[in-house]
Amino acid sequence: MSEVQRKKYSDKEKNSIFDHEFMPHIDSMYNFAYRLTFDEDDAKDLVQDTYLKAYRFINSFEQGTNAKAWLFRILKNSFINEYRKKSKQPSKVDYQEVETYYNSDNVDYSMTSDLRVDAVKDMLGDEISNALNSLAVDFRTVIILCDLEGFTYEEMAKILDIPIGTVRSRLHRARNLLKDKLRSYAENMGYDTDEE
Amino acid sequence: MDKNLNTSSERKLNCSDESKCFELLESILDGEETTASKEILDEKLAKCQPCFEHYHLEKVIREVLKNKCTKHMVPAELADTIRQKIQEIK
Ligand SMILES: [Zn+2]
Numbered sequence: 636m637s638e639v640q641r642k643k644y645s646d647k648e649k650n651s652i653f654d655h656e657f658m659p660h661i662d663s664m665y666n667f668a669y670r671l672t673f674d675e676d677d678a679k680d681l682v683q684d685t686y687l688k689a690y691r692f693i694n695s696f697e698q699g700t701n702a703k704a705w706l707f708r709i710l711k712n713s714f715i716n717e718y719r720k721k722s723k724q725p726s727k728v729d730y731q732e733v734e735t736y737y738n739s740d741n742v743d744y745s746m747t748s749d750l751r752v753d754a755v756k757d758m759l760g761d762e763i764s765n766a767l768n769s770l771a772v773d774f775r776t777v778i779i780l781c782d783l784e785g786f787t788y789e790e791m792a793k794i795l796d797i798p799i800g801t802v803r804s805r806l807h808r809a810r811n812l813l814k815d816k817l818r819s820y821a822e823n824m825g826y827d828t829d830e831e
Numbered sequence: 832m833d834k835n836l837n838t839s840s841e842r843k844l845n846c847s848d849e850s851k852c853f854e855l856l857e858s859i860l861d862g863e864e865t866t867a868s869k870e871i872l873d874e875k876l877a878k879c880q881p882c883f884e885h886y887h888l889e890k891v892i893r894e895v896l897k898n899k900c901t902k903h904m905v906p907a908e909l910a911d912t913i914r915q916k917i918q919e920i921k
Contacts, residue, residue: 646921661909661910662902666902675906678903679909682909682913683912683913686913691920755888755892756891756895758895760899760901763895763900783896787861787862788863803858806857807854810857810889814892
């Protein structure tokens with residue numbers, strides 16, 4: 636976003652966009668921020684910073700385009716630039732380790748999981764949530780964007796500044812890691828995860 | 832009972848191209864494939880056991896994520912604080 640921008644909206648229009656296109660997404664924004672930071676105060680600051688930036692750069696928002704995706708992109712960038720540094724989460728390191736482990740742009744989709752549908756259905760919200768939260772931030776992010784917020788691959792590519800192919804492969808890896816977590820929960824719950 | 836869901840004996844036990852099939856199934860579940868995907872999907876689920884199992888596991892994973900990951904309540908004062916700050920920078 637450039638500091639130099641055309642004045643295209645009047646104050647009245649700005650307020651209208653802010654109230655009708657930006658503010659309705661505050662729930663999703665806060666939820667995303669909380670799942671990135673795991674801290675209520677950090678999440679509040681992150682959402683607040685995002686909205687202030689959104690207002691300041693409102694002229695670079697095209698009316699009629701996806702405001703939610705535009706806001707999520709700002710939030711994600713703020714998180715990377717400001718919060719990730721001070722965050723106690725060693726997420727960047729984690730991610731690199733995992734990336735090295737998988738070490739490829741080509742994902743093998745044929746890896747099957749012996750996790751059972753019934754075991755997943757019986758899991759509690761806390762278990763699902765903890766499994767999601769345990770993923771490295773880049774993997775967690777794609778799942779939040781896709782499954783919790785319903786963004787398309789194309790929207791996710793814009794939010795994350797990565798190619799669609801990378802969205803697809805990262806999402807696939809993220810879900811496989813999640814399945815690994817869920818499988819270990821299922822084992823603890825006494826589900827037989829072996830093939831019959 | 833729904834015949835399609837239970838007659839696994841009619842499905843082949845090995846998938847001819849798991850990698851391609853699973854990628855396609857996952858794209859369909861993510862709403863990325865629209866053209867003719869319903870037919871392809873029905874065909875695969877009816878004829879291939881690994882595809883059938885993979886599809887249902889992937890589907891339930893998406894469902895529990897969507898339905899069971901509770902949203903954190905937005906602190907009540909946050910929206911007001913934001914509006915106030917906006918007034919200050921105007
Ligand atoms: Zn198949």
